[in-house]
Amino acid sequence: MPGIGRSGRRNALLCTATAALLAATACGSGSASGSGSGPIKVGASLPLSGPVADASKPAYEGYKVWLDQLNKSGGLLDRDVELKVLDDGFDQNTVVTNYNRLISQERADLLLGTFSSKLNLPASAVAERSKMLYVEPSGGAEEIFSRGYDYLFFAQPSTSLDLPEQFVNWVKALPAGERPKTAAYPTQDDPNTDVTIAEFRKELSALGVKSVYSEKYAPDTVNFDSIASGIARAKPDLIVHGAVAINDGAGLVKALQKQQFSPEMMFQTNSPSVTGSYPEAVGTKNTEGIFTSAAWSPKADYPGNAAFVKAYTAAYGSAPNDDAANAYTAGQVLEAAVKGVGSLDQKKLADWLHSHTVQTIVGPLKWDERGVPDGDMLLAQWQNGKFEFVAPESQKTVDAAVNPKPGWS
Template sequence: MPSGSVVAKDIVLGASVQLTGPVANTGRYYRDAYQLAIEKINAAGGVKVGNESHTLALKLYDNQSDVNLSVRQYTQLVSQDKVDFLLGPFASNFALADSAVSEKYRIPMVQGGGASDQIFSRNFKYIFGTLAPASNYFGSTIEMLKGLDPAPKSVALLYADDAFDVSVAEGTRPKLKQAGLTLAMDERYSTNATDFNSLLSQIRSKSIDAVLVAGHETEILNFVRQAKSLAVAPKMYSFTVGVPSEDFRKALGNDADYAFGMTAWLPSADLKDRWFGDAAQFAAAYRAKFGYDPDYHAASGVADVEALVQAVETAGSIDPEKVRDALSKVKIDSLYGEIAFNESGQIDLPQIVIQVQGNKLVAVYGANGKIAQPKYPMPSWNAR
C-alpha cells in the first residue's frame, strides 16, 4: 500500500432479523438478501462517498421472533455498536416497533419487511419501506374476481390480529364493496392460530365462494391442511403470503394446487439492476448461493441495501440527516422495480396475482389486467 494512503472505514449496516422462532422461515430471506447485496456491492468497488470508496459491513442479530428483543437489539445497534444505518426486520409489527428506535436516534432505517399502513402514518422522518401498502394487497385480486366466470357471489375475509393483517383487512373491505361483492364473513383470528376448523365450518355452512386470508405462512399451511381434512372447497381461496414461497409449495405438495396468492415481484430479466444486471441474474445468484429460490421478501431486502447505497452516494456523505434527505428523493431502477418513496416513506408497487397450477407458479393477473387463464373454480378435494 502506498505510503500515506488511507483505508476508508466500513459503512456498517445494522439489522435484527427473525432467524429462529415461528417466522424464521421468512426472516432468513432478509439475512440472505442483505448478505448477498453487500457482497455484490463490495465486489463492484463498494460505496463511493466523495472521492473515497467504502466497503459495506453488516451487523446482524437474531430477534428470535420476539418484538421486545428486537427493539432492544435495534437500540444496541445504534447506541452501543454505533452502526451507520439500519435495515429492517421481517413483519409489520416488528417494523412498527423498531422504527421508533430509528426515529428516536435519527438514523435512517430502510426496511422491506413491514407493509402495514400504520408504520407510515405517524409522520416519522427516518423510516422508509420497500413493500407496497398492506391496505392494497388484495386490490388486484378483487379486480380479478370481478371478471371470473361464474362470478363469486359471497366473500369471506379472514385476518390475523397483527398490524399487517389488520391493515390488509381495513383496505380490503371498501374495495369489496366498490366491486359489488358481498362480504358474508369478516373474521379476525389470533396470530399463530393453529385451529381453523370453526372458521372452515362457517365457510361451508354459508356456501362462501371466495375466501381471502391475510395471515402468516404457518397459519395458512394449517388452514389449507384443515380445509382438506374437512373437505371444504370454496370456488377459490387467496392468501397474502405463502404462495410465492418454494417451501410453502413443497410443504403442501399437490394440496397447494389452485391456491391464489400475490407478489409485487417476479424474477424478470426486464427488471434491470446496477449491481446484479437484472432480476433473473439475481435470482440465479441467490439460488446458487443459498440453495433455495428468492421471493419478493428477498428482492425487497436487496432493494433496501441498494436504496441506502444510492442515497449515501447522492448525499456524498454518511451523515444520517443528509442520507435521510437523499433517501426521500431516491429514484432508481432495481431488480425489485422502481424505488421511489412517497412523502410517508413508502413505495407503491402493484401486486401481481399468482396461482399454483400443477407444479408451476403462474402469474394470472397484473396492473394491466389478465396475464394468463386462472384455474377456477377450484374442484372439491376428492375430485382432484
C-alpha cells in the first residue's frame, strides 16, 4: 500500500473530523459547581458496532461495573450518577458528532473517553474545545498528547511509545544465540499501532534484528492472505504485529496457518489481550507462545482490584480483560478527581489530577502536564491456554516465557 495514499487518507479523515468539530456549537456543562438536583450525567462514545466492537464491548461493561459500584457507595457529590453511551461505529466523524451531542444536547456533566487512538484523537479535541475533563481508557498514540491540551488524561500506566519496553528487555536478556535475527512488521494503519511498531522496529534494530518485511493495511481489511504470503516468503524469526482488534489479530494468524508458516516468536498488540474472544478466534492451542502487552493484571494486589474482578465476573459470567479494566480505571480517575475537588468545576478537576496521584486497579497513576502517566506496561504471553504475565518480575505469574513458539495446530 503506497505511503502517500495512506497519508492522504488519514489527513482527509482528520480534516473532515476537524471540520465537523469546528462547525459544531459546543456548550459546557450547566452544573460546574456540582450543585443541583437529579443525577450527575457522564457521557461517553464507544464503537459498539463496526470492526472493533469485540474489544469495545468489554470496555462498556467495565464502565458499567464502575458505575454500579459508585452508585452503591453513594454516587458523587451526594447524587446518583448516570452513564450515557453513544455508538460511533469506529468512525471519526461520528465520534466528533457524538461528543458534541453529549456536551451540547445531552448536557453531560462529565466525560469519559472512547476506544483507540483513532477515535480519541478527534474526540479529545471536542472536549478540550469545550474545556471539559477528558479521561480516556485507551488511545496511547504520542500525537494525542503533543497538542498542549490541559483537560486530557490517559488512564493506563504508559503510552504507545513505551509499550515495546518489556518485550525488548526480554529479548535483550536472551543469550545471543537465542535472539531473533530477522523480523516482520505488519500493522493496521492507526495512530496507536503506527507509533508502537515504529518504536519496536527502532529498538529491535538497535539490537541487530534486521527488518525483512513491513506493511500497513487499512482498518477494514478482512483478507490477510497476501500479507501472510509476503511474510512467509521473508521467513522472519519474529513477527511484531500492530493489531487493533480480534478481526485483524486473528485474521493474520489464520492466514499464516494457510501459508504453513509459524515464526519462532510472535508479538501482537491489543488482540491477544481480548482473553475471551482471542482463543475462540484462533484456536486455543494456536495461542501458545504469543506475546502481547497489558496495562492490568487480574492478580495484582492493588486496592479494589479483587473486588473489580469479582463484580465483573458476577455481572457478565466471565473474568474481565484489559479493555474492561482500562475503562474501569478511567472511571476511577474521574471519580477521584470529583471527590478530591468536591465539585464539577472542569478546570479544578484537571488541575487536581495534574497535582495528585490516584490509586487505581492498574496501580498508582500520576500525570505530567500533557496528561501522560508515569508507569510501566506488563509483558503477557499465552501459555497452556491461559493468559500469563512474564514481566516485570513483580507481576510474573509464570517462571519463564515459552521460547520458541510452537508451530500451529
